[in-house]
Amino acid sequence: MQKAFYKTAKEIVETGFDALPSELVSSKHLIYSSPATLSFNSPGAKGYGVKRAGLAVPGSVMLLVSPGCCGRNTSLFKSSPEYKDKFFFQLLDDTDIVTGRHLMKITDAVREMLDFLEKRPSAVMICITCVDALLGTDMERICKKVTEETSIPCVACYMYALTREKRLSPMAYVRTSVYTLLEKQKRENKDMNILGFFSPISSSSEIFDLLHDSGIKNIRELARCSSFEEYKELSKANFNLVLNPEARHAALDMQKRLGIPFIEMLRLYQPDKIHNQYMLLKDAIGVDFDDSVLYENTVKCISDFREKHGKLRFAVGEILNADAIELALMLVKEGFEVKSVFATIGELNYSFLKALAKLSPDTKIYSNLSPTMLNYEPDDIDCYIGSDCLYYFNDKPGIEWCEDVEPFGYDAVCTLFNRLDAVLDPKTN
Amino acid sequence: MKKFLKYMSPFAPDQSGACSVFYELGGLIVICDAGGCAGNICGFDEPRWFDKKSAIFSAGLRDMDAVMGRDDKLIEKLSYAYEQLGGNFALIVSTPVPAVIATDLKSLERMCTKKLGIPCIAIDSTGTNLYDKGEEKAWFRLFETFASETFEVEKGKTGIIGATPLETGFTDSKILKKYLSDCGLHNTVIYSMGTDLDEVKKASSCEKNIAVSVSGVKAAEYLKERFGTPYEIAYPFIPDKIMSTVPYEKDCRILIIQSQLRANELRKKIGRPNTDCATWFTFKNEYALENDAALKGEDDLTSLISDRNYDVIIADSDAEKLCRDAGFSGTFIDFPEFAVSGRISDLL
Numbered sequence: 211m212q213k214a215f216y217k218t219a220k221e222i223v224e225t226g227f228d229a230l231p232s233e234l235v236s237s238k239h240l241i242y243s244s245p246a247t248l249s250f251n252s253p254g255a256k257g258y259g260v261k262r263a264g265l266a267v268p269g270s271v272m273l274l275v276s277p278g279c280c281g282r283n284t285s286l287f288k289s290s291p292e293y294k295d296k297f298f299f300q301l302l303d304d305t306d307i308v309t310g311r312h313l314m315k316i317t318d319a320v321r322e323m324l325d326f327l328e329k330r331p332s333a334v335m336i337c338i339t340c341v342d343a344l345l346g347t348d349m350e351r352i353c354k355k356v357t358e359e360t361s362i363p364c365v366a367c368y369m370y371a372l373t374r375e376k377r378l379s380p381m382a383y384v385r386t387s388v389y390t391l392l393e394k395q396k397r398e399n400k401d402m403n404i405l406g407f408f409s410p411i412s413s414s415s416e417i418f419d420l421l422h423d424s425g426i427k428n429i430r431e432l433a434r435c436s437s438f439e440e441y442k443e444l445s446k447a448n449f450n451l452v453l454n455p456e457a458r459h460a461a462l463d464m465q466k467r468l469g470i471p472f473i474e475m476l477r478l479y480q481p482d483k484i485h486n487q488y489m490l491l492k493d494a495i496g497v498d499f500d501d502s503v504l505y506e507n508t509v510k511c512i513s514d515f516r517e518k519h520g521k522l523r524f525a526v527g528e529i530l531n532a533d534a535i536e537l538a539l540m541l542v543k544e545g546f547e548v549k550s551v552f553a554t555i556g557e558l559n560y561s562f563l564k565a566l567a568k569l570s571p572d573t574k575i576y577s578n579l580s581p582t583m584l585n586y587e588p589d590d591i592d593c594y595i596g597s598d599c600l601y602y603f604n605d606k607p608g609i610e611w612c613e614d615v616e617p618f619g620y621d622a623v624c625t626l627f628n629r630l631d632a633v634l635d636p637k638t639n
Numbered sequence: 640m641k642k643f644l645k646y647m648s649p650f651a652p653d654q655s656g657a658c659s660v661f662y663e664l665g666g667l668i669v670i671c672d673a674g675g676c677a678g679n680i681c682g683f684d685e686p687r688w689f690d691k692k693s694a695i696f697s698a699g700l701r702d703m704d705a706v707m708g709r710d711d712k713l714i715e716k717l718s719y720a721y722e723q724l725g726g727n728f729a730l731i732v733s734t735p736v737p738a739v740i741a742t743d744l745k746s747l748e749r750m751c752t753k754k755l756g757i758p759c760i761a762i763d764s765t766g767t768n769l770y771d772k773g774e775e776k777a778w779f780r781l782f783e784t785f786a787s788e789t790f791e792v793e794k795g796k797t798g799i800i801g802a803t804p805l806e807t808g809f810t811d812s813k814i815l816k817k818y819l820s821d822c823g824l825h826n827t828v829i830y831s832m833g834t835d836l837d838e839v840k841k842a843s844s845c846e847k848n849i850a851v852s853v854s855g856v857k858a859a860e861y862l863k864e865r866f867g868t869p870y871e872i873a874y875p876f877i878p879d880k881i882m883s884t885v886p887y888e889k890d891c892r893i894l895i896i897q898s899q900l901r902a903n904e905l906r907k908k909i910g911r912p913n914t915d916c917a918t919w920f921t922f923k924n925e926y927a928l929e930n931d932a933a934l935k936g937e938d939d940l941t942s943l944i945s946d947r948n949y950d951v952i953i954a955d956s957d958a959e960k961l962c963r964d965a966g967f968s969g970t971f972i973d974f975p976e977f978a979v980s981g982r983i984s985d986l987l
Binding site: 238248279319343581585 | 650
């Protein structure tokens with residue numbers, strides 16, 4: 211029995227991104243299924259998958275057209291009040307798949323949904339899965355036909371797990387789908403949108419004050435739209451601020467269809483990099499703001515934490531509201547030790563890994579997905595961050611850091627350390 | 640509209656049933672999917688997964704694997720995992736993707752057995768059928784593959800076939816053993832629950848078997864033919880708590896909606912006339928009474944309720960709104976059915 215596979219940060223960087231070991235490349239081995247990989251295999255089981263994300267359009271409902279197995283875990287959130295009467299299922303049998311006859315019944319299914327619902331929905335999101343990917347179903351055409359026959363806007367959502375590692379993954383596609391009902395209208399100079407997440411950016415994030423203080427009047431997020439009318443106002447934005455690369459395609463589509471340009475930022479945890487990003491944002495939108503006090507407060511917050519708890523040894527997972535390697539890099543730069551990181555290495559975070567390798571060459575990099583993780587024996591740490599780490603280190607203090615509200619900016623860093631303090635402080639415990 | 644769900648969520652599919660049978664037996668289990676099925680099977684339909692490790696994997700199929708039919712790549716990955724982890728056997732569980740591209744599962748079995756040198760079983764689940772269909776195939780293949788040797792029969796030893804968590808809602812074999820003990824069965828082997836592959840291999844040492852689900856009957860029949868082991872059909876795991884919730888009125892009309900053997904056993908315990916059973920899952924006429932019904936969809940339940948005017952319905956509460964909207968105004972007793980809602984309640 212082989213022990214859990216890992217390479218140190220130094221070893222990975224020495225061999226280079228193009229020569230990653232097979233164990234760290236998900237397409238080269240079976241994908242181990244443990245609670246630590248649930249979010250990889252089934253993003254909807256926790257947080258947002260395509261089904262839940264598709265319902266981000268206010269007042270919309272979803273019709274899942276698939277074999278029963280694809281909708282099985284919907285029970286998890288179907289019982290919560292916000293998803294009451296939101297999900298409908300048209301189940302496929304073998305004959306449907308062979309003949310494609312299920313496609314002829316979608317209009318009837320939508321009519322039955324409309325009869326059943328007390329209130330007419332704003333839109334019907336029609337979600338299809340791997341089966342229709344392989345059949346080559348033209349769902350856009352079917353949505354158009356259903357819209358013509360029922361007068362209800364229909365939008366196709368693709369839960370194609372088969373294409374998850376494509377440039378346009380299912381989650382990137384659904385981020386585009388949820389904005390397709392927007393229509394071009396006059397843009398307002400002082401309006402903007404934040405794109406990237408299905409849940410709102412934490413209200414305590416400084417980004418709102420910084421933008422408001424520099425003259426932006428309305429900052430809109432899809433997750434904060436409580437009605438379809440509010441949703442429609444998203445197309446008034448003068449520009450979009452993209453905080454998650456998965457929303458880039460959506461921003462490009464909005465730029466093309468609605469004439470809304472976009473700027474990209476990343477969610478980072480290194481205070482100096484957060485500052486740099488804000489300076490770039492300031493220049494890009496031609497406004498002025500000063501984040502120096504926020505920066506100083508953040509540095510002090512970290513330093514107070516370090517003074518109180520010492521040079522803690524961390525494990526950092528990848529199921530969290532951060533990039534695991536960037537977060538690990540921040541912890542190392544701030545004087546902590548990172549014993550292990552559970553991460554999927556991609557082009558974007560490889561640059562963080564290179565920096566990490568210089569400062570902490572012995573940090574172990576594991577892949578949750580490797581079959582050898584069946585034999586993982588926990589590293590000796592003081593504290594963990596990440597929902598996947600909770601599975602490995604359930605006897606250690608730590609935080610999952612993957613709530614539905616999205617942390618961002620200096621506020622995210624301070625909140626992170628405050629939360630860590632709360633679990634580490636014996637008085638709190 | 641048939642096969643259209645407005646109230647309920649889809650039930651546990653056949654691939655979950657197949658995995659459930661093999662989960663504790665020490666093999667390499669590969670769900671031949673792109674990831675989503677593995678997430679559903681493990682994260683939703685396998686309650687043991689959170690506490691008990693098993694070598695269970697997704698094949699991680701991608702679109703080009705499906706288009707090109709790269710079976711050799713799957714065998715390569717499986718062989719690599721076997722080198723790393725070992726295992727008693729390999730199980731390949733099919734899902735909608737291999738079903739659509741008509742993957743030759745028999746050939747996969749042969750390739751895998753040859754390459755790894757251990758038994759390989761492929762279950763042709765499709766994701767369009769329900770858990771008990773997958774379990775039925777899995778129970779049969781399990782015994783057909785591994786129970787080949789004849790052992791001396793141990794007096795009083797009873798094999799229990801079909802008691803997966805999906806069927807019973809129990810994740811701990813000790814509780815099941817207690818129920819069996821209460822029925823006077825003290826020397827029992829509950830296959831796939833707290834027992835290993837060796838017990839399957841020694842199946843012929845049982846004096847008798849009990850099939851506790853419809854999905855276990857075919858395997859029990861096989862063992863009868865192969866070793867002459869007689870079998871009974873029963874479901875000895877009805878929780879006492881559910882009995883205390885049933886109203887006293889003798890002439891009330893009761894409908895129980897559960898898997899067929901479970902519903903039958905509950906009816907027997909209730910012991911009243913005018914008690915009908917219905918199931919969303921496999922329905923066999925030979926185990927049914929006159930007014931029992933197979934529910935193929937939500938519309939069937941609506942019709943049944945309007946035709947039969949029940950006073951009490953005992954079913955998973957996921958069905959309550961459907962029952963109420965169908966005109967049912969009597970007492971609804973929640974009896975969770977894991978394969979319906981994925982809930983285990985304190986009744987169990």
